Amino acid sequence: MELINGNEIATAIVAELKEEVSQLKGESPCITFIRVGEDPASVSYVNKKNKIAAEIGMIPKLELLPLDVSQADLFAKIDALNADPSVHGILIQAPLPSHIDEVETFRRVSPQKDVDGFHTENIGKICQEDETGFVACTPAGIMELLSRSSVPLNGKHVVVLGRSLIVGKPVALLAMQKQSWANATVTVCHSRTADLPSITKQADVLIAAIGKPEFVTKGMVKPGAVIIDVGINRVEDSSRKSGYRLVGDVNFAEVSPIASQITPVPGGVGPMTVAMLMKNTLKAFKLAQN
Amino acid sequence: MELINGNEIATAIVAELKEEVSQLKGESPCITFIRVGEDPASVSYVNKKNKIAAEIGMIPKLELLPLDVSQADLFAKIDALNADPSVHGILIQAPLPSHIDEVETFRRVSPQKDVDGFHTENIGKICQEDETGFVACTPAGIMELLSRSSVPLNGKHVVVLGRSLIVGKPVALLAMQKQSWANATVTVCHSRTADLPSITKQADVLIAAIGKPEFVTKGMVKPGAVIIDVGINRVEDSSRKSGYRLVGDVNFAEVSPIASQITPVPGGVGPMTVAMLMKNTLKAFKLAQN
Numbered sequence: 001m002e003l004i005n006g007n008e009i010a011t012a013i014v015a016e017l018k019e020e021v022s023q024l025k026g027e028s029p030c031i032t033f034i035r036v037g038e039d040p041a042s043v044s045y046v047n048k049k050n051k052i053a054a055e056i057g058m059i060p061k062l063e064l065l066p067l068d069v070s071q072a073d074l075f076a077k078i079d080a081l082n083a084d085p086s087v088h089g090i091l092i093q094a095p096l097p098s099h100i101d102e103v104e105t106f107r108r109v110s111p112q113k114d115v116d117g118f119h120t121e122n123i124g125k126i127c128q129e130d131e132t133g134f135v136a137c138t139p140a141g142i143m144e145l146l147s148r149s150s151v152p153l154n155g156k157h158v159v160v161l162g163r164s165l166i167v168g169k170p171v172a173l174l175a176m177q178k179q180s181w182a183n184a185t186v187t188v189c190h191s192r193t194a195d196l197p198s199i200t201k202q203a204d205v206l207i208a209a210i211g212k213p214e215f216v217t218k219g220m221v222k223p224g225a226v227i228i229d230v231g232i233n234r235v236e237d238s239s240r241k242s243g244y245r246l247v248g249d250v251n252f253a254e255v256s257p258i259a260s261q262i263t264p265v266p267g268g269v270g271p272m273t274v275a276m277l278m279k280n281t282l283k284a285f286k287l288a289q290n
Numbered sequence: 291m292e293l294i295n296g297n298e299i300a301t302a303i304v305a306e307l308k309e310e311v312s313q314l315k316g317e318s319p320c321i322t323f324i325r326v327g328e329d330p331a332s333v334s335y336v337n338k339k340n341k342i343a344a345e346i347g348m349i350p351k352l353e354l355l356p357l358d359v360s361q362a363d364l365f366a367k368i369d370a371l372n373a374d375p376s377v378h379g380i381l382i383q384a385p386l387p388s389h390i391d392e393v394e395t396f397r398r399v400s401p402q403k404d405v406d407g408f409h410t411e412n413i414g415k416i417c418q419e420d421e422t423g424f425v426a427c428t429p430a431g432i433m434e435l436l437s438r439s440s441v442p443l444n445g446k447h448v449v450v451l452g453r454s455l456i457v458g459k460p461v462a463l464l465a466m467q468k469q470s471w472a473n474a475t476v477t478v479c480h481s482r483t484a485d486l487p488s489i490t491k492q493a494d495v496l497i498a499a500i501g502k503p504e505f506v507t508k509g510m511v512k513p514g515a516v517i518i519d520v521g522i523n524r525v526e527d528s529s530r531k532s533g534y535r536l537v538g539d540v541n542f543a544e545v546s547p548i549a550s551q552i553t554p555v556p557g558g559v560g561p562m563t564v565a566m567l568m569k570n571t572l573k574a575f576k577l578a579q580n
């Protein structure tokens with residue numbers, strides 16, 4: 001069994017981006033983060049993205065809005081950033097307060113600056129195999145992990161467990177693209193699937209994204225399969241100071257001995273998302289230059 | 291074996307739409323067809339759509355453009371129709387001449403008037419399960435055929451053969467939606483799929499959309515499966531006056547005896563597309579009224 005090391009791969013991508021940005025003449029790529037309120041997880045995520053953007057040589061900007069910001073004021077802020085040619089990427093940190101319509105907020109961002117890939121138009125472009133679009137960071141990160149781990153998809157059976165808009169569906173659409181790096185047969189299964197193990201056991205590549213701790217067990221996996229574990233679940237653990245530990249959607253102890261390659265949790269898909277956000281930002285910058 | 295009669299189902303839908311339109315007070319739904327050039331198939335398709343729209347009580351309008359129309363002039367025409375509040379649906383008859391960018395043309399139509407469902411935003415809305423969007427007429431017609439033939443999808447395995455943007459991908463996304471009428475496990479397979487029969491034989495519902503005459507044979511189908519044949523292929527037939535006959539992607543003679551339900555070709559999916567176009571037009575009209 002070989003471990004797919006997301007930390008190492010993400011570090012390599014960040015280094016490549018840093019190198020590429022250092023070669024740019026004139027303007028630098030700018031990503032603006034909109035954070036609403038002071039949710040500690042959001043503060044931490046935005047800080048991390050901010051730090052890596054700076055490390056790459058991009059210009060990170062932060063727009064802080066109060067938790068009780070009106071939808072109109074939030075939209076006005078987005079409109080201003082859409083219109084500002086010095087801003088190339090806009091990331092609105094989720095979750096947003098419940099009085100804000102999240103889908104409409106993501107749709108308000110200019111598709112050309114939507115480095116999070118949540119805009120309806122960018123989702124449609126994945127179906128259209130239109131490479132001018134932005135793919136959301138988690139599915140993009142999964143494809144990058146597979147590619148950099150030399151996992152062939154052509155003609156292989158990729159089984160996606162979970163049909164979410166931000167992971168399951170886009171990664172399924174990517175894996176089935178008529179492209180040399182894709183061309184997989186793709187099955188999407190989920191909570192309603194009858195006889196789930198009979199489906200997951202067919203996977204040459206199994207992508208688990210259902211948010212159920214250690215749901216995928218040995219009996220659900222074909223020996224030699226490649227396992228991508230997207231889940232990040234907290235489970236109680238009294239032996240830890242924090243009182244919990246993070247586990248994936250896959251029972252790593254059981255499954256890893258029979259997998260050919262597997263992502264750990266943490267340190268697998270997780271670290272890739274920030275790297276892909278930066279990659280999208282550089283892409284937005286280049287598209288804006290042309 | 292039961293035949294899924296697309297002609298009958300389409301006729302029923304047209305009658306329902308006619309009834310609903312007759313109840314409308316004031317303005318009537320208007321669909322405008324843009325036809326470029328005099329391609330005989332396009333002339334015939336547009337005439338048929340025009341006739342059914344009129345039969346339902348809608349206002350069909352026809353915009354004829356010369357084969358050498360410039361992209362700018364075509365776009366100007368689309369812009370004018372987008373801006374005209376008396377036009378609710380716009381259909382641009384494909385194929386377009388090769389000097390016109392088809393994708394950009396479909397994107398030019400206002401998503402709110404895109405009754406063909408080809409706009410990137412409407413494709414994205416299928417992923418988002420956003421019912422304000424328009425689903426392309428063939429995948430919408432397939433779902434309607436299944437629903438009106440009382441084929442349950444919940445927890446069933448739907449196998450889609452073909453990954454085209456206008457059939458395979460959208461119908462896969464519809465069948466996997468988290469909706470009581472969907473909720474299927476979905477596999478998309480295609481020309482690159484290894485051991486195709488082992489995949490198609492798993493299908494409770496097999497949707498064939500690859501454009502290969504009589505490709506699906508008995509050995510590829512599980513007894514009792516529901517078969518939806520999207521293919522319309524001309525094959526030589528010297529016994530016919532025309533010199534050809536139409537066949538689907540499924541070998542009907544072989545497969546129909548073991549299927550529980552099956553669509554014929556012609557008379558299956560084909561007739562549904564015009565009915566769904568009219569349904570989309572009424573929807574566009576209603577959305578515009580609100």
